[in-house]
Structure formats: structure tokens, C-alpha cells
């Protein structure tokens with residue numbers, strides 16, 4: 001099972017607690033299993049356990065469920081997280097760190113944006129440091145050297161209860177890192193050398209280095225590579241993504257001027273489109289972006305009963321999400337969630353009024369609606385900046401012509417729960433942030449009238465900090481809607 005944890009993972013955590021509390025023998029086995037290399041997973045499972053109030057166990061539950069036998073336990077062990085989960089957990093914590101600008105020292109003390117957990121151990125922290133250069137962190141548009149150094153120094157400053165040997169190993173690691181940049185003519189480097197000397201380390205090179213460094217004229221205070229920040233449009237976009245997730249208002253206007261006009265009709269209204277269904281129960285619309293692309297909120301888009309039905313059905317069936325790439329549909333570091341398509345007839349029936357309303361609202365033909373997708377993001381789960389249409393560079397077919405493809409025209413993302421912290425949908429080109437609210441949907445168009453993709457519709461899901469996030473995504477394809485959305489010759493109409 002892959003990180004991020006969803007309800008199944010919560011169940012697993014509950015089972016773990018039950019076993020550990022009730023069977024001494026089992027507890028030893030669990031400990032053996034967990035301690036060998038799965039530290040970050042342990043960390044996140046504890047992290048979840050402590051933070052997710054729903055999964056906290058009362059003593060009553062422990063007593064009720066203490067009748068475990070060992071065959072149950074074997075299958076439990078098989079379902080234990082593996083190395084992939086461990087890496088996933090470490091990356092989840094790093095994502096929260098980067099996206100929300102958290103201090104590494106707070107995380108070390110178990111404080112994730114004010115949600116308290118236990119402190120990390122020395123080994124767990126090193127496990128995080130080892131994974132900072134992972135692709136998914138390296139592509140977040142930050143200086144990974146800076147991030148690594150930030151963590152190394154936090155570990156060095158922390159009063160971990162570790163022996164001399166481990167402390168020396170840490171300092172050696174810090175030296176090795178600075179040397180690899182290379183940053184060995186800096187005050188930072190010298191400081192570590194001095195610390196190592198003060199520990200009476202018998203490294204021959206120590207005295208040699210301190211001698212050279214003392215002679216060195218312009219010793220840099222801080223290594224320049226560590227303070228370089230990536231620049232360019234892509235980085236501005238990723239910066240906006242982070243700023244929106246953090247609710248900082250200072251997002252940079254990148255492309256907006258190129259082909260949007262100021263919004264004229266932002267506001268709320270009841271919409272019925274003269275459609276019999278909507279005349280009976282008009283849609284509560286709130287326009288967030290007037291046009292090109294139009295982005296709107298739909299309030300009360302789905303009933304509580306439909307939400308319950310959808311979640312109950314999907315809870316045990318969602319699987320690791322995939323994205324469309326040149327290599328086909330693959331799991332991706334850019335989309336950390338689990339999802340499924342709803343094909344079940346009964347569930348479809350339950351949702352038919354929901355889909356009819358969407359069709360009536362967009363005035364699109366319901367034949368163009370794709371099967372509904374349900375997705376769940378756990379703590380640290382996110383969806384990086386992306387568009388919902390396929391563009392040539394992302395296609396697996398080298399002759400792919402986006403204009404000939406039946407592209408996704410409209411997306412309706414419906415929130416199936418309130419997320420306690422994080423999980424907002426953001427549009428980093430436009431400075432728009434939508435916080436998930438149970439029953440509300442955000443609807444946006446991805447194409448221009450001529451059928452080509454509008455990159456201003458780029459959007460993302462901020463990582464979930466606390467709780468988890470359930471959404472239902474309804475896409476409508478363009479091909480059925482030529483009459484409703486006739487082509488124009490204007491490139492940007």
C-alpha cells in the first residue's frame with residue numbers, strides 16, 4: 001500500500017495499535033520489522049496516529065479487540081508498509097516542509113503547522129535528509145542544496161541523545177556535503193572542522209584543513225551555491241503555487257496580461273439556464289474568474305446522501321493515481337493520491353441527478369461526460385501544477401495532434417469533505433485559491449473556443465496537512481459540444 005495514507009492506512013494503524021497493546025510477542029515482531037529501515041514510515045504512521053483524532057484508540061476498543069491470533073498477524077505483517085512507503089512518508093513530510101515553508105526545527109520537534117506529534121529521532125531525520133534529492137522534491141522549484149543544508153544544520157543544532165560516534169559521522173557527512181558542492185572554503189566548513197577537532201577526532205586531515213583554511217584569504221561566510229534560487233517562468237509558477245497554498249497574497253503575475261481581460265462579473269447568482277431541472281432548484285454560482293478561463297464555484301453541488309454513497313463505495317477500492325505521460329498512464333510523484341472511476345450501475349444511479357445538474361449548468365450534452373472519478377489525498381498528498389487537457393509534449397504518441405483530440409473542455413471538482421488543514425485547489429497563473437468545503441464544487445474551462453488548450457487553467461492541489469481530502473472529478477469532453485461552444489478563429493477567444 002502506498003503513501004499517502006487513506007482510511008485503509010488508518011485501519012492499519014488501528015490494527016497496529018491493537019496488536020502492540022495486546023500481544024507482547026507480536027509487539028516484538030512489529031518492532032523488529034519497523035526498526036529495520038522503515039523509519040520514515042513509522043514516523044508518519046505515528047504522525048498520523050497522533051494527529052488524526054479519528055484513528056486514536058480508546059482503551060475500550062483495545063479491550064474489545066484484543067483477541068488476535070498469529071495467523072491474522074502474519075497477514076497483517078504482509079500488509080506492513082515497505083521501503084516505497086517509507087520513502088513516500090519521508091517525501092510527504094518534506095513536501096509539507098517545502099510547500100508551507102515550515103521550519104525544519106519545528107518538524108524535528110513534531111510540530112507540523114501547529115499540529116503536534118512526537119519528535120523525530122536522529123535516525124529518522126537522517127532518513128529525511130537522504131531523500132531530499134528525490135525527483136519529486138528536486139522538481140518543486142527550490143534550491144535542494146539549500147534544503148539539504150538547512151536540515152543538516154538543524155540536526156547538528158539539535159540536542160539528540162546520540163553517542164560520539166554518531167555525532168562524528170554527522171559532522172563528517174556535513175563536511176562531505178559542503179565539499180561536494182564545492183563549499184570547502186567557507187566559514188561553515190571551518191566551523192565543522194573545528195567541531196570535529198574539539199571532539200579529538202584523530203583524522204589526519206583536520207589539522208591540514210584548518211591550516212589551509214586559516215591561510216585562505218577571502219573565506220566566504222556562506223557558500224554561494226546555498227543561497228542561489230532558481231529563476232524563470234516555471235519557478236515563478238511554482239512559487240505562486242506555494243504562496244497560494246500558504247495564503248500569501250504576493251503571487252507574481254506571470255502570463256495573465258497576455259490573454260485575459262479583467263473580470264467584470266465576479267459575484268454570486270442563482271442560475272437556471274431555463275433548464276427544467278435547474279428551474280426547480282437553481283444552481284448557486286460564484287464566479288471567481290470571468291472568462292478565458294472561466295472559473296466558478298458551485299455551492300451545494302451534491303447532496304450528503306450522494307457523498308456518503310460515493311465515499312462508502314470508493315473507500316476500499318481506490319488505488320494509486322496515475323497520470324498521462326509519454327510512457328502512457330503511470331503512477332507519478334506529481335500526483336500523490338489514490339483514485340478510481342465509478343462504473344458501478346447503482347452508484348451511477350445515485351449520482352444521476354448530480355450529473356444531470358452539471359450537464360444543465362454547463363449546457364453540455366451529458367454524452368460528453370466522462371465516468372466520474374473519485375480521489376483521496378492523505379497527509380502530505382498533493383497534485384502538482386497541471387492542466388486537464390493533453391498537450392503534445394505530454395502525449396505518448398509522437399504524432400499526437402492536440403487539435404484533433406477529443407480534449408477535456410470542462411472540469412468540475414467537487415469536495416466530498418471539509419479538510420481540516422491544507423488541500424486547497426489553486427490556480428497559480430491567476431492567483432485563485434479554493435479551500436475545500438464539503439458539497440461545494442469548483443468548475444473551470446480548460447480550452448479556448450477554437451479547441452486549443454488554455455494554460456492559464458493550470459491548477460494544483462496543495463498538500464493535505466491534517467485530515468484527508470476526498471473529491472469527485474467530472475470531466476466533460478469537447479466533441480459533443482460543437483454547437484454549444486462553436487469554434488472561432490481568434491486564437492485566444
Ligand SMILES: O=C(O)CCC(=O)C(=O)O
Nearest residue numbers: 413424425460461471473
Ligand atoms: O484535488 C484538486 O483540488 C484538483 C484535482 C484535479 O485537478 C484533477 O483531478 O485533475
Ligand SMILES: [Fe+2]
Nearest residue numbers: 386387388459
Ligand atoms: Fe486537474
